[in-house]
Amino acid sequence: MAGLAREVIYTPISLAKGLWITFVNFFRRKVTLQYPDVRWELPDNYRGVPGLPVDPSSGSDKCIACGACMRVCPQQAIKVVAEMGEDKKRRLVEFTLDAGVCSFCGLCTEVCPAGAIAMSKAYELASFNREGMRYGVEKLRELGGESAEESEDGKAEAAAE
Numbered sequence: 001m002a003g004l005a006r007e008v009i010y011t012p013i014s015l016a017k018g019l020w021i022t023f024v025n026f027f028r029r030k031v032t033l034q035y036p037d038v039r040w041e042l043p044d045n046y047r048g049v050p051g052l053p054v055d056p057s058s059g060s061d062k063c064i065a066c067g068a069c070m071r072v073c074p075q076q077a078i079k080v081v082a083e084m085g086e087d088k089k090r091r092l093v094e095f096t097l098d099a100g101v102c103s104f105c106g107l108c109t110e111v112c113p114a115g116a117i118a119m120s121k122a123y124e125l126a127s128f129n130r131e132g133m134r135y136g137v138e139k140l141r142e143l144g145g146e147s148a149e150e151s152e153d154g155k156a157e158a159a160a161e
Contacts, residue, residue, distance in 0.1 A: 042121050047104045051120040051144025063116040065090040069108035077102040100133035
C-alpha cells in the first residue's frame, strides 16, 4: 500500500519535471542542420579518409612508393605496389586503400617521408557493397584534393618575382 501511495505522489512530480525540461528547451537555439542543404562545418583537425593530394605544379601526387604507410597501418588497409623505373627509382604502380577496414588513425600520414598522404575532409563514404569501399589511386587523388604545401621551386620562383 505504501508503494502505491509513493507512485501516486511521484507521478505528477515526474510529469511536471519532464514538462519543465521541454518548456525550457523549447526556447533554446536550434542545433539541427537541414543536412542535404546545409553542410556541417568540419573542424581543422578532422580526420577523414586518407587521400593522395595532387601537387598543382606537377599534376601528380608526391608518393615515392616506399611502402612505409603500408607497413605502419594497424589494419593493413593500404596496399602499395611499386616497380623499379629505368632511372633506378621506385615508381608507384598501384595504391589501394580499403576504407571499410581503415580506422582513420592517421599513422600513415605521420610516417610518410614525402608527405604524400593527408587526411581528407570527406565524410560521405557510404557504399552498397564492400568493393565500393576500396579506393584506387584516382579516387584517392580526388579525395586528397590539391596539395596545400608549395614546392621548394614554387617558393623560390615566388621570391624571385
